[in-house]
Amino acid sequence: MERKIYNPIQKDTVTFLKTAADTHGEYTLVEVELADGGGVGLHYHKTYSEAFECMEGEVQVKLDKTIHALAPGQSATAWPGTHHLFRNRSGKPCKFKVELRPASRGFEQSLQIGYGLASDGLCKPNGFPKDKLALAWLFDISESNLPGWMSLFEFILRKQAKKARQKGIDKQLLEKYVKF
Numbered sequence: 645m646e647r648k649i650y651n652p653i654q655k656d657t658v659t660f661l662k663t664a665a666d667t668h669g670e671y672t673l674v675e676v677e678l679a680d681g682g683g684v685g686l687h688y689h690k691t692y693s694e695a696f697e698c699m700e701g702e703v704q705v706k707l708d709k710t711i712h713a714l715a716p717g718q719s720a721t722a723w724p725g726t727h728h729l730f731r732n733r734s735g736k737p738c739k740f741k742v743e744l745r746p747a748s749r750g751f752e753q754s755l756q757i758g759y760g761l762a763s764d765g766l767c768k769p770n771g772f773p774k775d776k777l778a779l780a781w782l783f784d785i786s787e788s789n790l791p792g793w794m795s796l797f798e799f800i801l802r803k804q805a806k807k808a809r810q811k812g813i814d815k816q817l818l819e820k821y822v823k824f
Contacts, residue, residue: 647824649759653771655679658755663824664747672744672752678703683731687788688722692744692751695721696730701738705730714740727791750785753822758782760821777813780804785814 647660662673686706696705698714705712705720706729712720722728732738744751761773773779784805790798808814 645824649756651759651762651771653762653767653769654682656682658759660752660824661741663752664749667747669747670745672747674742674755675699675739676742677737677739678730678732679737680732680735684729686727686729686791686794688725688727688791689748689787690724690789691787692746692748693721693723694728695719695743695745697741697743699739699741701732701736702734703730703732703738703740748787750787753818754782754786756823757817757821761817775813777804777808777811778817781808781814781817 648657650657656679657677659675661675662671664672696703696714697719698716700716703714705714707720707722708727714720761767761778762771767773773782780801783801789795
C-alpha cells in the first residue's frame, strides 16, 4: 500500500517512508513535497527531535532565531525544546525528508487526519480544522507546543483535547482517516 497523503489547501504531499511500527518506535521518516508559500509555523516538541534534509529545491528551516536555507544535501536538526519552523519561499516546489527520533505515532496520525479533513473540505482556508475540538486534539497528539506568549493558548487547547476524547471525536477521526 502506498503511504502518500495530499493536502489540497497547502498543496503539499507527504510520503511515509518509515513509520513507528516499521522501526519499532526508533524513528519516523517522511518525505515532504512542499509547494511555494507552504510550511509550518513556529513550534517545538519536548519528546522528539526533527531532522530536515533537503532533496530538491530550497527549504528554509528556522532553529530558534537562525534561518537556514537548505539546498540539496544540506540538513538541520531541531532538537527537543528547540523552537522551529519550516517553509518554502523559493518560488517553486521543494522536496525534503523529515526524521523524528524517537518515532511519534501521534505525529503520523495527526498528518493523516489533518490531510484527510482538508481533502473532505473540513478545514478553513488557513488549513486548520473547522472543528475546534478536532484541532485541539490533533495539536495534542502531535506533541506540538507553542513558544513564548502563544503558550498561553496551550492550556485551552489541552482542555479542548480532553473534551474531544470525552466526546469520542478522537476515535471517529482515527477510524475514518488513519490508514497505516
